[in-house]
Amino acid sequence: MDKQAVLEKIKKCLALSKSANEHEAAQAMKQAQALMKKYEVDAVDIALSEVSEKGGDRKMAFKLAMWQWGVAKMVADIFGCESYKSRKTMMFYGLGNRAEIAAYAFDVVYRQISAARREFLKTCRARKPSNRTYLADQFCNGWMMGAWSVVKAFEMSDDEKAVMADYKGKKYPYMANAVVRDAKSPELDGSAAMIEAIVKGQAAGKKVQLHHAMNGAEGVKQIGERK
Known part of the structure; x- marks a missing residue:
């Protein structure tokens, strides 16, 4: 056996x-x-046998921007999980069916923020590619701020936290720190355009809606954006 x-x-x-x-x-x-x-x-x-893992369906780049890691962190916190990236897959692990729910929610929220980013770029006045990437990243950073203002992290019990810590220690004792893509623009850093991008992102991020649905992936199909 x-x-x-x-x-x-x-x-x-x-x-x-x-x-x-x-x-x-x-x-x-x-x-x-x-x-x-x-x-x-x-x-x-x-x-530890109660902990399961599940990966999102979206294929991720090798280097992710801070806002991309932020989406995974937010979803993991909301559904009582931890996250990490394995090759091109964002992985979640948690007790019971939490990882399955978090992986589904990650794909949904990532689609939302990606769509908002594309809409922002349509009206972005910057012409230089590096400046456009910088402002779009600032918009997404703002989006995450806005989203965090309307969602609530799942409160794990001390026993659950201990199980999660033991799981990570046993299975991933040598997990490396993430490599972050950091778009820079000295000419726009601190500018009105940067602030405007963040403010617009905050407003868009506040429209996100997540539910503490803990009864399987079917329970999070309601996840979407408030109209």
């Missing part, structure tokens, strides 16, 4: 150990303890 099958069997026994039938509960607990001893499984292993 592989470890995952063992863990599932132990969890099933532990669930039965909560039965109102005292004899059944005692037998289930005894079986769970025997399995844990036989296969050298401890409570931490059982807790």
Whole structure:
């Protein structure tokens, strides 16, 4: 029997150990303890088995701008997950089905901010490509500020935080820091155009709408932008 099958069997026994039938509960607990001893499984292993991972469908560039990382961070915080990038995929991990929900939500929110960025560029007066990228990034930074002002992070319990920390420590002990694409424009830094881009982004970001839907990806199909 592989470890995952063992863990599932132990969890099933532990669930039965909560039965109102005292004899059944005692037998289930005894079986769970025997399995844990036989296969050298401890409570931490059982807790970590509750963590799942899911990647978003969108293919990401190697270097991401701060706002792109910001979208992943915001979605992860809202749905009680952590995020990282594996090659071109933004990954989420969390307890239960949270990762699945977060991955779906990431794709939805990323489409929203990308569409808003394209609309901004249509009216952007800058002609130089580097300046346009800089202002569009500032717009997206503002969008994230606006979005954060209307959403709320999911509050994980101390036990959940401990499980997530143990999971990261065991599975990704050497995770490297992200490489960030930083668009610069000395001529526009601190300018009225930069401030205008941020303000427009904030206004657009406040239209985002997210729900704490924790019952599977079907529950987040309502995620969208308020009209």
